[in-house]
Structure formats: structure tokens, C-alpha cells
Amino acid sequence: MNYPKLFSEGRIGPLVLKNRGIMMPMATDLADKDGLVTKRQIRYYQERAKGGLAMIINEYTGVDDVDSIPSIHNLRIARDYHTTAMEELVDAVHMYDCKIVAQLHHGGATSNPQFTGRQNLAPSAVPIADGRPMPKEMTLEDIKRVQEKFIDAVGRCKKAGYDAVELHGAHGYLIAQFFSKYYNRRQDQYGGSATNRARFLTEIIAGIRKRYGNYPILVRMCGDEMTPVDGFLTLAEGIEIARILEKAGIDAINISNGSARNGDANCEPFSYKSGWKKHVAKAYKEALNIPVIATNTIKDPEFAEQLLEEGVCDFVGLGRSQLADPYFMLKAASGQSEEIRKCIGCLYCRERVLRDAMPIRCTVNARTAREVEFDQLEKDGNGQTVAVIGGGPAGMEAARVLALRGFEVHLFEKTQQLGGTLNIADKPAFKEKLTQLTRTMTAQLNQLGVIIKLNQLADAKTIRGIKPVAIVVACGAEPVVPKLPGVDGNNVYLAEEVVAGQAQPVGKIAVVGTGLTGLETAEMLCSAGHEVALVEMAPEIGPGIFPAIRNDELGRLLSHKPTVYAGHKLLAIDVRSITMENMSSGEEVQIEVDSVVLALGVRPRKQIYDELKQAFPDIEIRAVGDARRGGRIGDAIRDGFEAGYTLGKGSGSII
Template structure:
């Protein structure tokens, strides 16, 4: 066994777990508008159970649909009519020898008054963040009423067949608000001392035990809120609370980090490295006798094994790794670790759920939360030949899926290695996870028997010689160069050329365009010692970038003090720099720069695509990725998967 600790049996209360991998709760937006379990939600969790985790702690589940509705599709167990659909979910997970725990939740001050039609309630009248609604301080009657809702929800969970419940005391939600010296300013028995601030929760635990006896109750809390504001929990504050909870009889503690004002310590952008917060979990394991579950930015089973070996925790919390590859555990157990699709930390999942209110998706796994539509591949290839033009993410994924269906796939790539634009995207700081994605996809192609021809500029003659039944064209895109005077000068460069190291701009550099590529290019140039002028047409730099990623990038770029011209349009480039126009006033000004770098996005290679499509004597031609429409990694992999699935 390559990972003996990861695949050793473990115990949480009365539960025996087959290994040490536990799927962590993550919002999905897959419930219906009444918080009821859907078939899509069932298949999503069932897929993770099939993948080999020992236990699933599923997404936050509302106990109160009167005072706590954080999102339209928030899963709930607030009413008896929620029980029967949840029983179906539990049964689907239990089929695969996987335990399932419901995470019980109340938003408190984080709820959405637009959905409840009521003022939020909280321990004290303190808004969760600046500009957010001021909640009403809970009366003793309110406290008892909400506690009863937690207890009633636990009773419903047991009726539905759950193996236990987890009480959500992390991330700034109601229980965490009671824990907090910042949000909880009460002067009664629910405020002040550690025991008083934990009392709201310990009384819920007592009530559940009184009703259900030996029914495992877990608690999730932030081990360290990592928020440099007086009143937010330090590591020592958290340890004191955890000891009170252990005394109250919880079966295990699930350690997260961060707060309502520091979500990155909970769900990190790509720049955070695995294990950066393991000292927190280790402190809890040293202080407590109950099992400790902890997340630690786990991307690979090797690292999970190390955490267990170092006694950082008793069980490893697998979060986004379960979105990227639900078969993480099974592949690790079967010696197929190189085939695990690893999370790249892009936060596409968070962006969809938290910013856009859409169902969860994963950039590197097109089936995530779409298991209903893509239930099983048709094995109907029968050895027929298919050509795939382009070895970027879309082409690689299309080739993999087609080969799994039984087609004889030949992939033609003009460069010397697979990856396409991923081989540029992996060059900025902290983007090594993208290199690993290329490696994994390459391994998967090899396993499926895809014939890869590198250094091949695909021609119609070569494609026709394969006698394919069809062709997938995934030949990527090209950078946008607008029709503006001066962009043919010797001091004009493309961002892709700079990032890949093919060119080296001189002196002061004007970077035009501040999407993620533009910001990363500017960061690289700053690290090389260049002064930067950043030009962007939108009112703010980084338009469209998910705030957590944008803020993370700016935290590294802004200390270099780049000159920023947001709301300005490029009008002309010349030997002295660039002429820009203020879109608000119409004023024009010359910005001094020795070099100009364009990061203005991409467009499809329309001419190449049309030439291939018109010359090939085949009706079955599919476009995928940037060849169809410019987009991100998530778009390319989804396009490739769908092209291969529906071909």
C-alpha cells in the first residue's frame, strides 16, 4: 500500500470509517428554490461516494427558513417535507460504503433580508461587514427558538438515515458570531467569557444528545480566524472554545480557518501553498483527545499521507480536490495517482456559487455537478478513426473522451509538447499547478491509447490520410491586435511573448489590458525590475476577475507602485510610449514608455478553422475551445469534453 495511513480505518464516535479521507462541505446551489434535495444533487454526492472517500460532510444545510436564507438554492432541513428527498440522498451515498453527515447551518447576520423579508438576527446588532445590513440583537426567546430549530433539524437528519450531524460554527455564520468577541457583545449568559460565548452551541449539543442519544455530533469551527482586527478569534481563543466543546461531548472537530472578512484562509487562491496552515490543525490535535479533521490545501494523496504521518490531523479534509476529481481516493488506492486531476486553485467554483449564484462547476472537471446529463459514456467508437487538431486543453480533453468511447484517436499538435496555451499560463508566479494539469492530461491520453503527433502543423492531406469518420478542430486562438497606429513598431510586444520569455522588453513598459494575463505579465515585468504603466479601458483594473483572485494578484503587484490609468483607451503607440484617451473626459495624454506590451485578449483562428472545415470531405466536424470561442481553461475543458461526449 503506497499510502498506508491514508487508507487505514478510523473512528469518529460510534462510526467506523474505511479510510482517512473525508469530503468537506462546499456550497453547490443544486437544491431547488425550497431547499429540497434534487436528483442533480444526489448524483453529485453519489459520484464522490463512488470515488472512495470514507465520509461526506455535505454542504451547509439550513435549519431555519424564516430568519436564515443565505441563497435561493440553499439546501435545507427546516421542515418535515425535506426528510424524504434527503433519505434518497443518504441511500445513494450509503450504496458505496460511505458515511454521510449533514452540516447544520444558520446564517445569522450573513442571511439575505431580500430573501427572508425580515431583519437579520444575531448575537448583537453588529453588521457582518461594512455596508451590510445591521441585524437585530437576539432576545433570550430568539435564542431558544433557534436552538430548538437546530435540535429539530438533527432529529429530521436521523429520520432520513444520516450517520450524524455537523454544527457549522465557522466562517462568520451564527454559531461563529456567538463565539466571536467582535460580533458578540452581549452582557448576559451568552456573552463575555469563553464558556458563555460557547453556550449557544453547547446547549444545542446537549439538546441533540437528549433527543437522539449516541448520535454523532461534530462541530466545524475556524481554528484561527487570521483576521487582524481586535475581537476576531486567535489560535488560542479557538483552542479554548474547542476544549469547552470537547467537554460537551462532540465526536470530532473539523478545523477550518479564516472569517467573514478573510475567506481566503478558508478557500485559498492558487498562490497559497499546501500545508501553509497546518500549524493550526496540529495545535488542536495536541490539545484535544477527540479526532481532528482538517483541510490543508490538499492537492495530492502524497501530501495527505504526510499530514497523517506528521500527526497534523486524524482525518484529511478533501474539498476542491473532490470537485476536480471525485475518484481522488480510488485512484490513489489503486496506484493511479498520476491520473488524478488536481485542483488548480482558480476559484472558478467559488466564482459561480458566491458571485454569480449559479450551480457549482469545476474548471478541470466538466462533469462536476453535471453527472445527470453525462451519466455514462457510450462505448460506440468501434475502433473508427477520429482526428483531433490541436493539443491544448480542449483538444486533449476531446481526445481523451473519444478514446474512452472506443474511437481510434490521432491528435495533431503543431508545437513540440502538449498543452497549448497552458504552457504559457503556467509561467507566471504560483501557476505550477497548471503544469501539473498538463502532465496529468498527458498521462491520461497515453493510458487511453491516443496517438499523439507533436511538431505537426495539421494539413488537409494528413488528416484525410487518417480516413477519419470525423474531425475535432481545437487549434486554439490568436492574440487580439487592434487596428491602431503604431502597433507594428519594434517596441511592441505581446503578453504571451513576454510571459514565455521569448522577448524581453526594455526600460519602462506600458502594459495595455489588465485582465488576468495583463496583471500577471505586469507582475513578471515588475519582478524583472521594470517600471510599469498599466492601461485599462474599464473603470477598474482587473475587470471580470473574481475578486479573491484579483485581490490576491494586486497584493503582489501594487507594492511595485505601477502607474495605473483605468478608464483610458489606447489611441496610438509610438517610440515615446502610448497615447491614451480618458473615456470620461475625452482628454488625451502621452504616457512615456520604452516598450509596449499588449494583453487585449484573444480571438478564434477563424481563417484556419474555415480553411480546414471547408476542405475536409467530412460532415462530422466539431469545433472546441478557443477555435470555437475564446475563453478560459474551464471553457476549453468543458468544450472538449462535450465535443468528445456528443461526437
């Protein structure tokens, strides 16, 4: 057996788990406006159960729809009418021999008064963060009322068939607020000592035990809030509370990290190394006798096995790895680990839910939360030939899906390796996960028998020779170069050339454009010892980048102290200077530079698509990825997947 620890049985209270892989709760925003679980949500969870997990802890599930509505599509079990729908979810997961746990949640000060029409409740009148609404300090009557809502919700979970419940005491929500010396400044029996600050939860636990016996109870808490502000939980303080909870009779503890003010310790950007916080979970395992579940930025089964071997935890918490590849566990068990599509740490999932209030999606897996739409892949290719032009992420994904449908796929790539722009994007610091993505996608194509033709331009004559029934154009894009004086000078370079090591700008360098490519290029140049000026038309550098990624990148870049010209438009380039316009004042600004690096985005290569349309008027031709519109890796993979899934199924199709 591969990974013997990972695939050994485990126990949580009376539950026997078939292996040590547990899916962590992650908000999806897939519930309806009344908090009812939806068909889309059910299929999302069922797909992960089908992938071989021992247990799923579903996303935070509200026990209160009066004082706690953190988002419009927050899953809830606050009313009896939620129970029937929840049974459908439970049954769908149980179908694949997978346990399911409801994570019971109350937002407290993190709720949204715009949705409730009421002042938030909290242990004390302390806003969850600067600028957030002032909550109302809970009276003893409020406390008892909310505790009863937790206990009542457990009854609904039990009735729906859940195997256990998890009480959400992490990430700055209500239970965590009671744990916290910062948020809990009460002078009564619910504040002060660790015992008092845990009392809100221990009384809920006692109420559950009295009413429902030995029904399994888990608690999630932040083992270390890693927030350098007085009053936030330290590792030692967290362990003190965990011991109190163990004594109160919980069956397992689920260790996360971070706080409402430090989300990166919970859901990290790509620069964080796997296992960087494993000392926290190990400290809890050594201090407690109940099973410890823990997340640790687990991207592959080798590392999961290592954590279990080292005694860091009893069960591995799999979060974003389950978004990237729901078949993580099955592939690991069957010796196909090299085909596991791994999370790249881009936080697109978090960006969708937290910033955009949109349902969860994943950059590397176009099916995530869309399993209803892409339920069954038809085996309708019948060995017919399809040409895919371009071996970047869009082309590779289209080729993979078409091969799964039974087409004979010929993938043409003009360079000596697959990956396209991934082979540039993986060059800056901490981007090695993109190298792994290319390897995984290549392994999948090889396993499926895709005919890969490297170092080969796909002209009309070549394509005509294989007699394709359809063509996918994934030839990528070209960098945007503005028509400005001096832009064709010998001191002007493209960011892509610099990152790939094909160009070496000298002296003081102006980087024009501060999207992620521009910022990463600037960081590389600063690290090489160059003096750098950042030029950006928007009022702030890094426009449009998800704040957690932007702040992570700027934390490194700004330590080099580049000169920043936000709100400035490039007008002209000279041999030793550039001229800009201050967008606010209209004033012209000139600075001395030796080199200029352009990072202004890309535009599709339309010529190849147009030529093929003319050469093959009777064949369905689909442009995907950057060849269709400039975008991110996730846009390219989604385009490729959708093209592969739908090619030949449109109106008037001949396939």
C-alpha cells in the same frame, strides 16, 4: 498498500470509517427554491461516494427557513417535508459504502433579508461586514427558538438515515458569531467569557444528547480566524472554545480557518502553498482527545499521507480536490496517482456560487455537478478513427473522452509538447499547478492509447491519410492586435511572447489590457526591475476577475507601485511614447514609454476550421476551445469534454 495512513480505518464516536478521506462541505447551489435536494445534487454527491471516500459532509443545510435564507438554492432540512428527499441522498451515498453527515447551519447576520423579508438575527446588533444589513440582537426567546430548530433538524437527519450531524460553527455564521468577541457583545449568560460565548452551542449539544442519545455530533469551527481585527478568534481562543465543546460531548472537530472577512484562509487562491495553515490543525490535535478533521489545501494523496504521518490531523478534509477529481481516493489506492486531475486553485467554483449565484462547476472537471447529464459514457467508437487538431486543454480533453468511447484518436500538435496555452499560462509566479495539469492530462492520454503526433501540422492531406469519421478542431486562438498607429513598431510586443520568454521589452513599459494575463505579465516585468504603466479602458484594472483572485494578484503587483491609467483608451504608439484618451473627460494623455506590451485578449483561428470544412464536406467537424470562442481554461476543457461526449450523436450523423 499505497499511502498506508490514508487508507487505514478510523473512528469517530461509534462510526468506523474505512479510510481517512472525508469530503468537506462546499455550497453547490443545486437545491430547489424550497431547499429540497435535487436529482442533480444527489448524483453529484453519489459520484464522490463512488470515488472511494470514507465519509461525505454535505454542504451547509439550513435548520431555519424563516430567519435564515442565505441564498435562493440553499439546501435545507428545516421542515418535515425535506426529510423524504434527504433520504434519497443518504441512500445514494450509502450505496457505495460511504458515510454521510449533514452540516446543520444558521446564517444569523449573513442571511439575506431580501429572501426572508425579516431583519437578520445575531448575538448582537453588529453587521457581518461594512455595508451589510444591521441585524437584530437575539432575545432569550429567539435563542431558545433557534436552538430548538437545530435540535429538531437533528431528528429529521436521523430519520433520513444520516450517520451523523455537523454543527456549523465556522466562517462567520450564527454559531461562529456567538463564539466571536467582535460579533457577540452580549452582557448576559451568552456573552463575555469563552464558556458563555460557547453556551449557545453547548446547550444545543446537550439538547441533542438528551433527545437522541449517542447520535454522533461533529462541530466545524475556524481554528484561527486570521483576521487582524480586535475580537476575531485567535488560535489560543479557538482552542479554549474547542476544549469546552469536547467537554460538552462532541465526537470530532472539523478545523477550518478564516472568517466572514477573510475567506481566503478558508478557500485559498492558487498562490497559497499546500499546508500553509497546518500548524493550526496540529495545535488542536495536541490540545484535544477527540478526532481532528482538517483541510490544508490538499491537492494530492502524497501530501494527505504526509499530514497524517506528521500527526497534523486524524482525518484529511478533501474539498476542491473532490470537485476536480471525484476518483481521487480510488486512483490513489490503485497506484494511479499520476492520473488524478488536481485542483488548480482558480476559485471558479467559488466565483460561480458566491459572485454569480449559479450552481457550482469546476474548471478542470466538466462533469462536476453535471453528472445527471453525463451519466453514462457510451462505448460506441468501435475503433473508428477521429482526428483532433491541437493539443491544448480543449484538444486533450476531447481526445481523452473520445478514447474512452472507443475511438482510435489521432491527436496532432504542431509544437514539440502538449498543453497549448497552458505552457504559457504556467510561467507567471505561483502557476505551477497548470504545469501539473498538463502532465496529468498527458498521462491520461497515454494510458488510453491516444496516438499523439507532435511537431506535426495537420493539413488536409495528412488528415485524409488516416481516414477519420470526424474531426475536432482545437487549434487555439491568436492575440488581438488593434489597428492603431505604431502598433507594428519594433517596440511593441504581445503579452504571450513576454511571458514565454520569447521577447524582452526594455526600459519603461506600458502594459495595455489588465485582464489576468495583463496583470501577471505586469507583475513579471515589475519583478524584473522595470518601471510599468498599466493601461485599461474599464474604470478599474482587473475587470471581470473574481475579487479573491484579483485582490491576491494586485496585492503583489501594486507593491511594485506601477502607474495606473484606468479608464484610458490607447490611441497611438510612438517610438518613445503612447497616446491615450481619458474615457471620462475625452482629453488626450501622452506618457513616455520605451516598450509596449499588448494584453487585449484573443480571437479564434477561423481559417483552419474553414479550410477543413471545405476539404471534408461530408465529415462532422467540431471547433472547440479558443478555436470556437476566446475563453478561460474551464471553457476550453468543457468544450473539449462536450465535443468528445456528443460527437457523432447529432442529427444526420454518420458515426
